[in-house]
Amino acid sequence: xxxxxxxxxxxxxxxxxxxxxxxxxxxxxxxxxxxxxxxxxxxxxxxxxxxxxxxxxxxxxxxxxxxxxxxxxxxxxxxx
Numbered sequence: 001x002x003x004x005x006x007x008x009x010x011x012x013x014x015x016x017x018x019x020x021x022x023x024x025x026x027x028x029x030x031x032x033x034x035x036x037x038x039x040x041x042x043x044x045x046x047x048x049x050x051x052x053x054x055x056x057x058x059x060x061x062x063x064x065x066x067x068x069x070x071x072x073x074x075x076x077x078x079x080x
Contacts, residue, residue, distance in 0.1 A: 023044060029045065
């Protein structure tokens, strides 16, 4: 797909790519020079909401009420 850079250095992401990659308004893109000077790489940075959803529930097994040391001691004594 070919796009054109405007006079304000803006580029439009083709709709098909935007839909395929799930890019919506507000997403950030990380632009970097590729392996050669005429190559450009673009990486989609996840939104804060996406990052929060990934972390949601990640710490559930570390409840403050649990005594991890006591649980480990019971586990070790059961082993041998």
